[in-house]
Amino acid sequence: MGRYFKNIWDGVFTVLIGMKITWRHLFTPAVTIQYPDVKLKLPERARNRLYVNMDDCIGCDQCSMACPVDCITIETIKSTPDVDLGMTSVGTKKRLYVPRFDIDIAKCCYCALCVYPCPTECIKMTDVYEFSEYERTNLIYNYSVMTPAEIDEAKLKLSTYEKEQAAKKAAAPKPAVPVSAGVAARPAPLTGPAPAAGTPQNPEHKP
Amino acid sequence: MKEFLLNLLHNEIIVYSLMAFVPLAWVVPFALFAVWWERKISAHMQDRLGPMRTGGWHGWAQTIADILKLIQKEDIIPTAADKTLFKLAPFVVFVGSYAAYAAIPFSAAYIGSEINIGLFYVIAISSLVVVGLLMAGWASNNKWSLFGALRSAAQIVSYEIPVALSLLTVVMVTGTFDLQAINRAQTGYFWHWLVFQNPFLFIAAIIYFVASLAEVNRTPFDLPEAESELVGGYHTEYGGMRFALLFLAEYANMFAVSAIASTAFFGGWNSPFGDFLSGPLWGAFWFISKGMVFIFVQMWLRWTLPRLRVDQLMYVGWKVLIPFSFVLVVGVGFWVMIFR
Amino acid sequence: MEAAPAIHPATGKGSMTVPGLGRSLKSEEMIINMGPQHPSTHGVLRLELIVDGEVVVDVIPHIGYLHRCFEKHAEHMTNYQQVIPYCDRMDYVAAMNNDLGYAIACEKLLKIKVPDRVEYIRVIMAELQRIASHLIAIGTYGLDIGAFTPFLYCFRDRERILDIFEQTCGARLLYNYIWIGGLSHDIPPTFVEKVKDFCRIFRPNIKELNDLLSYNKIFIERTANVGVLPAEVGINYGASGPILRGSGVAWDLRKNDPYSIYDRFDFEIPTGKGLMGTVGDCWDRYMVRVHEMEQSLNIIEQAVDRIPAGDVQSAVPKRIRPDASEVYVRSETPKGEIGYYIVADGTTSPFRVKVRPPCFVNLSVLPAMSRGAMIADVVAILGSIDIVLGEVDR
Numbered sequence: 003m004g005r006y007f008k009n010i011w012d013g014v015f016t017v018l019i020g021m022k023i024t025w026r027h028l029f030t031p032a033v034t035i036q037y038p039d040v041k042l043k044l045p046e047r048a049r050n051r052l053y054v055n056m057d058d059c060i061g062c063d064q065c066s067m068a069c070p071v072d073c074i075t076i077e078t079i080k081s082t083p084d085v086d087l088g089m090t091s092v093g094t095k096k097r098l099y100v101p102r103f104d105i106d107i108a109k110c111c112y113c114a115l116c117v118y119p120c121p122t123e124c125i126k127m128t129d130v131y132e133f134s135e136y137e138r139t140n141l142i143y144n145y146s147v148m149t150p151a152e153i154d155e156a157k158l159k160l161s162t163y164e165k166e167q168a169a170k171k172a173a174a175p176k177p178a179v180p181v182s183a184g185v186a187a188r189p190a191p192l193t194g195p196a197p198a199a200g201t202p203q204n205p206e207h208k209p
Numbered sequence: 210m211k212e213f214l215l216n217l218l219h220n221e222i223i224v225y226s227l228m229a230f231v232p233l234a235w236v237v238p239f240a241l242f243a244v245w246w247e248r249k250i251s252a253h254m255q256d257r258l259g260p261m262r263t264g265g266w267h268g269w270a271q272t273i274a275d276i277l278k279l280i281q282k283e284d285i286i287p288t289a290a291d292k293t294l295f296k297l298a299p300f301v302v303f304v305g306s307y308a309a310y311a312a313i314p315f316s317a318a319y320i321g322s323e324i325n326i327g328l329f330y331v332i333a334i335s336s337l338v339v340v341g342l343l344m345a346g347w348a349s350n351n352k353w354s355l356f357g358a359l360r361s362a363a364q365i366v367s368y369e370i371p372v373a374l375s376l377l378t379v380v381m382v383t384g385t386f387d388l389q390a391i392n393r394a395q396t397g398y399f400w401h402w403l404v405f406q407n408p409f410l411f412i413a414a415i416i417y418f419v420a421s422l423a424e425v426n427r428t429p430f431d432l433p434e435a436e437s438e439l440v441g442g443y444h445t446e447y448g449g450m451r452f453a454l455l456f457l458a459e460y461a462n463m464f465a466v467s468a469i470a471s472t473a474f475f476g477g478w479n480s481p482f483g484d485f486l487s488g489p490l491w492g493a494f495w496f497i498s499k500g501m502v503f504i505f506v507q508m509w510l511r512w513t514l515p516r517l518r519v520d521q522l523m524y525v526g527w528k529v530l531i532p533f534s535f536v537l538v539v540g541v542g543f544w545v546m547i548f549r
Numbered sequence: 550m551e552a553a554p555a556i557h558p559a560t561g562k563g564s565m566t567v568p569g570l571g572r573s574l575k576s577e578e579m580i581i582n583m584g585p586q587h588p589s590t591h592g593v594l595r596l597e598l599i600v601d602g603e604v605v606v607d608v609i610p611h612i613g614y615l616h617r618c619f620e621k622h623a624e625h626m627t628n629y630q631q632v633i634p635y636c637d638r639m640d641y642v643a644a645m646n647n648d649l650g651y652a653i654a655c656e657k658l659l660k661i662k663v664p665d666r667v668e669y670i671r672v673i674m675a676e677l678q679r680i681a682s683h684l685i686a687i688g689t690y691g692l693d694i695g696a697f698t699p700f701l702y703c704f705r706d707r708e709r710i711l712d713i714f715e716q717t718c719g720a721r722l723l724y725n726y727i728w729i730g731g732l733s734h735d736i737p738p739t740f741v742e743k744v745k746d747f748c749r750i751f752r753p754n755i756k757e758l759n760d761l762l763s764y765n766k767i768f769i770e771r772t773a774n775v776g777v778l779p780a781e782v783g784i785n786y787g788a789s790g791p792i793l794r795g796s797g798v799a800w801d802l803r804k805n806d807p808y809s810i811y812d813r814f815d816f817e818i819p820t821g822k823g824l825m826g827t828v829g830d831c832w833d834r835y836m837v838r839v840h841e842m843e844q845s846l847n848i849i850e851q852a853v854d855r856i857p858a859g860d861v862q863s864a865v866p867k868r869i870r871p872d873a874s875e876v877y878v879r880s881e882t883p884k885g886e887i888g889y890y891i892v893a894d895g896t897t898s899p900f901r902v903k904v905r906p907p908c909f910v911n912l913s914v915l916p917a918m919s920r921g922a923m924i925a926d927v928v929a930i931l932g933s934i935d936i937v938l939g940e941v942d943r
Contacts, residue, residue, distance in 0.1 A: 010529060013766040020513040023761045024254045024698060033705050034257045047734065049719035070622075070631040113634035113725040114733070127719065255701035428695060429767055432925075513761070515768045516695030518925050 044129040049112050051130040052105055054145040058090040058124035061098035065116035065125050073109035074116060077102035079156045082163040090122045101153040103145040108138060228321055232310035240460040241272040243504060250505070251512045282449035287350055290446065294348035298341050299447065299454040305337030306462035313468050314389050316478045316492030327388035328380060331469060332373050335424070338462065339365050342443050345455075349446040358443035360519055364430060367526040368423035374534035375417040378410055378541040379403060379473045392477035399481035404474040407548075409540040414474040416530055416537070418503070421466035423526065425459060428511040432519055467503035468496070475499050578606060583927070585614050591689070591931060592938025596915075603923050608916045612909075615942040623902035629655055629729055629869040632902060637723040639904065640940040642685050645678035645714075646882035647940075648727040651902075653808055654878035654889040655729040658871045666859035667731050668810045673744065673852050674714075674726065675809075676845040680751070681710045682883035683838045686935040690835060691762050693932040694771050699762045706754055709747050713740070730865035736856075744853050748846050755843060763839060772835060773826030776918040776930035780829065786917065787910045790885025791841065792934055795821035795834030802881040809880075814851050816844045831933040838935070841883075870897050884908050884935060908940040 035042065044050070061078040078098040081087055087096035116125055135141050148156070214224045245260065249267065252259025264270025286295055309331045311321040324330060339362045346358020380386055382403060383394045395402050404414045423430040444455050471477060476499070478492030486495075517525065583596040593614035599607040619639060623632045636651045637644040649671055656663060688703030711721040718726040718734050726733050762768055778788070780796040793800055801818040803811040819840030821833025871893040879888040885907025894900040911934050919930050 009766070016764055016766045017510075017514060020761050020765055021509060023757055024509060024513045027256060027698075027702075028250070028253050030256060032253065032256055032258045033708075036258070036261060045716040045719070045737075047717070047719040047737070048715060067627060068631070070626060070634050111634050111638075111723070112720060113637075113723075114719065115631060115634070115725065118733075251697070255698050256705055257701065431695070512698050514696060515691065515762070515765065515771060517767055518771060518923070520923075521767075521770050 044131075048129045049114050049127040051107060051128050051133055052110060052116070052143075053126050053128045053130075054103060054105070055124040055126075056100065056103065056145055056147050057088075058092070058122040059100055059103065059145075060090060060094055060096050060122060061100045062121060064119035064121070068115045068119050069110075070113060070115060071109050071111050073106040073111075075102060075104045075106075076100065079153070080160055081156070082159050085159070090124070092122050094122060099148065099153075099156045100146055101148045101156070105143045105145065106141065107133070107143055108141040229311070231319065232307070232313075232315075232321065235315075236307065236310070236461045236464065237457070239464055240457045241276070243460050243463070244272045244275070244456075245269060246504075247508050247511075250508050254509075254512050276453060279449050279453045284449050284451070285446075287446055290350045291348040294344045295446075296451075298345035298348060299451050299458065300341075301344060302338050302341030303454055303458040303461065305335055305339075305341055306458045306465055308334045308337065309465045309469075310461075312388055313465065313472065314392055314477060315496055316489050317389075317392075318489035319493065320389055323387070323389055325385070325387045325390075328376055328386045328391070328469075328473070331388075331465075332369070332376065335462070335465065336366075336369060338458075341458075345447070346443040349443070351446055354443055354445045357445070360432065361426060361443055364423055364426075364432075364519075364522055364526070367523060368420045368430075368530070371416055371420040371526065371530035371534045372424060374531070374538055375413040375420065376469070376473055378413045378537055381538070381541050381545055382406065382410065388472055388477075392472060392479060395476040396479050398483045399476065402474065402476040402479075402481075407541070407544050409537045409544060410474065412533070413537050413541070414470065416534055417474070418470055418506070420526075420530055421470065422507060422510065423522070424466055425462045425507075427463070427507050429514045429517050430522055431511075431516055432522065463504060463507060464500055467500040467507070470503050471496065471499035581924070591936055592941075594912075594936070594938055594941070596927070596931070598924065598927060600924060605919050605922050605924060605927060608919045608927065610912055610915055612912070612938070612941050615938045617939075617943065619943040620902055620904065623899055626898050628897055629871075629899060632899065633728065634723065634725050637725060638939060639906065639943050640682075640882060640884060640887075640908070640937045641722060642937055643678050643682035643883045644723050645674045645727060646682075646880065647887065648724065649675050649809070650878065650880040650882070650887045650889050651891075652727045652729050653880060654876055654891050655869070655871075657878055658874060658876045658891055658893055659729070659866065659869065661730050661864055661866065663731060663864050664859040664861070665810070665857045667861050667864070669852050669856045670732060670736055670861065671727055672809060672811065672814070673849055673856075674717075676848045676852075677710050677713065677744070677747075679845045679883045680842050681707045683842050684710075686838055686883070687758065687762070687835065690932040690935075691768075693928050694768055696762055696765075696768065699758055702754065702758060702761070706751055709750070713743050713747065716740070716743070728865055729869060731863065732861040735861045741853055741856070744849060748850050748853075752843075752846060755839065759839065763836060769825050769832060772831040772929055772933070774830050775826075775926050776831045776922060776933060777827045778829040778834075778914060778918050782917055783829070783914065786914045788885070788914050790881070790883070790907050790911065791837045792834050792885070792911055792914065794819065795837045795933075796829035797821055797823075797833075802879060802886055806879070808878070811848075814848045816847050819844065831929050834933045834935075868897065870895065879905070882907060884937065884940065885911055904943060906940040906943060908934075908936040908938075909942075912936050912941055 061076060063076050063078070066072075066074040066076045078100055081097055081099055087099070089095055112127070114127055117123075117127060133141075211224065211228060214227060215221070218224055245268070248271065249259040260268025260271035262268055263274050286292060311334075312324060312327040312330050314320040342358050342361050342365070346355045346361075349355070379391065383391050385391065385394075391403075399405070403410050405411070422428075444452060447455060476495075478496040480487040480491060480495050578599055578601050581598045581600055583598060585593040585595050595611040595614070597609040597611060598605055599609075617638070619635050622635050626632050626635075633648050633651060636647045639647050652671075684703040684707045688700035688707075691697075691699040691703075714724060714726075715721050716737050717740060718724050720726075778792060778796045780793075780798050783793045783796045784798065789800070797820050799818050799820050802808065803816075804818055819837050821828050821830075821837055823830070823833060824836070825832045873893060873895040875890065875892040877888060877890045879886050881887075886905070887907050888905030890901075890903040890905070891899055892901040915931065915934060919927050922930060
């Protein structure tokens with residue numbers, strides 16, 4: 003019998019305590035903001051949409067290899083020695099054309115694993131989070147700045163250059179081979195320029 | 210008001226029809242307002258803002274926008290449903306809640322029908338809601354709706370008893386069922402209100418309020434409406450305007466029980482300051498304000514409390530409220546006998 | 550739902566028409582589907598309830614709706630560090646603890662010792678994440694029972710924790726912060742102050758939550774004596790975390806099998822005592838979570854004052870190529886005991902990563918707890934186990 007009355011008293015009392023709490027909250031200011039009109043400023047480390055500064059990209063493929071979901075696709079074309087692609091902002095010389103640098107931002111999991119290995123810090127996560135699209139294919143971002151004409155030109159240059167190099171290698175005189183390996187005590191020294199390596203025209207060309 | 214209109218129009222039928230529509234002119238805007246108000250109150254209790262954009266200032270047109278949306282929805286009736294009952298059910302529920310407004314005095318000058326069994330009529334006619342709920346549950350041809358409707362019917366029927374008993378204490382004190390007479394008996398300052406006349410009446414007011422929460426299916430007694438049997442209860446299969454009508458009926462019912470609470474216990478259309486700020490129009494203002502206070506308390510409870518399970522609900526109704534109501538009836542009887 | 554089977558294969562119950570008899574043998578039991586889409590927000594889980602009138606005779610959970618092949622992906626990563634974003638996504642409401650378990654396992658494999666600064670920050674992050682995860686558990690549990698307001702209060706407090714995380718590593722939910730050998734970022738200068746602010750603001754909020762929900766008579770009526778899990782049953786099923794502690798078993802890996810630097814902190818292990826009903830009922834499990842939040846606050850307050858100086862990246866290996874070996878490491882997430890079994894084969898990518906998820910094992914206790922309960926109680930019992938389907942299905 004006593005428990006019966008205690009239960010009723012507990013019921014009423016705890017209800018009143020709960021009501022006091024919600025009454026108090028009626029007068030506290032709201033913690034929400036009116037989103038499209040007011041937007042929160044994100045902290046500086048915020049990880050949202052990716053951005054690639056193509057001027058600094060050297061085409062090293064580190065970001066693409068680091069991505070756990072394979073959302074970055076990079077294709078590169080070697081540049082010929084007569085072209086100066088410029089320097090990146092950290093002082094590295096660029097040697098590769100990047101005709102294709104696609105990021106499928108729909109696949110991106112925003113883990114920032116691509117940001118850390120980049121040697122020139124050209125891929126970054128920005129604070130942009132409002133990038134919805136109506137078509138899913140619009141979410142594949144093409145960062146490369148080369149036009150198809152430029153790409154074809156670069157490929158042509160490269161293939162031409164490679165053919166030239168192969169031709170030079172084939173046309174150059176073979177180095178003198180020792181006639182009898184075992185008789186002479188000292189093999190004849192190699193005379194003349196070694197044609198294959200280190201062509202004199204481009205002393206600093208390193209593949 | 211009746212005399213005024215009779216003098217104007219000289220036709221009894223038209224006058225009575227107009228009088229019957231006056232509460233509707235209150236109930237429909239009230240329901241629109243109450244839905245908005247509930248959303249704002251729940252929002253501020255939860256530290257957020259609620260509707261803010263529709264219509265500009267704090268989203269006041271949100272409910273209107275919702276009604277427009279519901280109106281243009283497709284009217285879906287399940288194939289195997291009992292079509293007549295299905296279509297009729299929301300109307301029966303609404304009639305059950307709305308018919309109670311006939312005997313509720315909005316002010317000294319307006320009462321739909323001044324019958325001398327006003328309170329008895331109100332309690333009796335609001336039981337029609339149960340019939341409507343059962344029709345809705347049965348006609349949906351969905352066993353979960355049926356379970357939800359049966360539970361809701363059981364809940365409403367069991368809580369009718371504490372409602373009736375606590376109102377009986379009021380009748381015993383004032384000696385009449387007529388709601389206008391009950392109101393007139395509370396004229397004066399706020400300490401003349403029945404709730405402050407004797408401690409039994411104070412507890413009777415609380416019991417009436419709690420039991421009326423169960424009558425209108427509000428938390429903590431809203432198991433029929435919430436995830437009853439994992440689905441939606443008796444209004445699962447209703448969409449569009451039918452659903453809107455069921456909800457209009459719920460808000461009409463909410464105001465009706467608040468109005469009865471304020472009339473029976475809290476002075477109705479009487480001003481709390483005696484003669485100051487009283488009169489026919491002021492009476493309507495006081496009456497509506499008191500009704501709104503109770504509506505606010507109902508909403509406050511909804512957003513504070515969890516809901517009771519069905520067997521616990523029945524326990525509270527039968528084993529707590531009814532014994533207390535009986536004790537109150539006996540107590541008020543003795544009080545009246547001794548102090549009169 | 551398929552056509553109702555005649556005799557249910559798992560339980561042997563059901564109804565069957567016997568030819569010649571002309572009527573069903575047993576017609577009271579029904580099979581109800583609490584389908585993948587739920588009123589209660591626990592993810593995509595299908596519960597098949599076999600009920601006899603109002604009383605539940607058996608519950609058969611059907612999982613796999615959120616299976617995303619975590620273990621297979623882990624084998625195809627080119628690098629052990631690349632698995633960490635996948636670990637985040639298993640229990641997505643408590644990502645730091647998942648990462649911590651994996652990082653500790655890999656560090657044991659590589660025999661790396663991380664600097665103390667890293668350990669302290671990891672503990673602070675793990676405990677903050679524990680509070681955040683319990684806030685979701687408590688809030689959604691209130692929502693299942695019908696109280697709408699505590700849910701929002703819990704989320705408001707969780708936002709503060711997520712803001713701290715966002716300032717530290719840039720992400721709010723899936724962090725990729727705890728790396729093998731260290732952390733991805735050092736803490737920002739405002740970190741200590743913000744954590745202290747949070748601790749200061751949060752303690753009174755726990756009291757408010759208790760007043761509003763935990764000690765509310767209606768809530769107690771709904772959860773006390775419901776879904777009782779006896780201690781031996783829990784141990785036999787392999788349950789861990791708050792549901793085992795709610796049954797009175799004082800087993801917490803942070804104290805019983807300490808990892809990281811938990812042995813340097815002073816905190817208690819709350820267990821269920823049956824204050825409002827039986828030991829091991831839903832209320833006990835719920836209260837264990839509330840008390841654990843308080844204990845986590847204690848740990849955070851102790852740790853945040855003592856973070857030593859150092860470099861969080863100094864022990865991060867440039868190239869992770871462990872010898873061919875295997876390791877099993879377990880740690881305590883908010884849901885229970887998570888275990889990582891990693892088999893390395895001498896290359897830079899793991900040969901096999903197997904996870905022992907706490908929610909998966911905890912969910913298996915559901916049928917034992919719900920037999921004999923009413924249908925309305927199954928929701929309460931499921932909420933008290935606190936499952937996250939990402940971890941159940943991986």
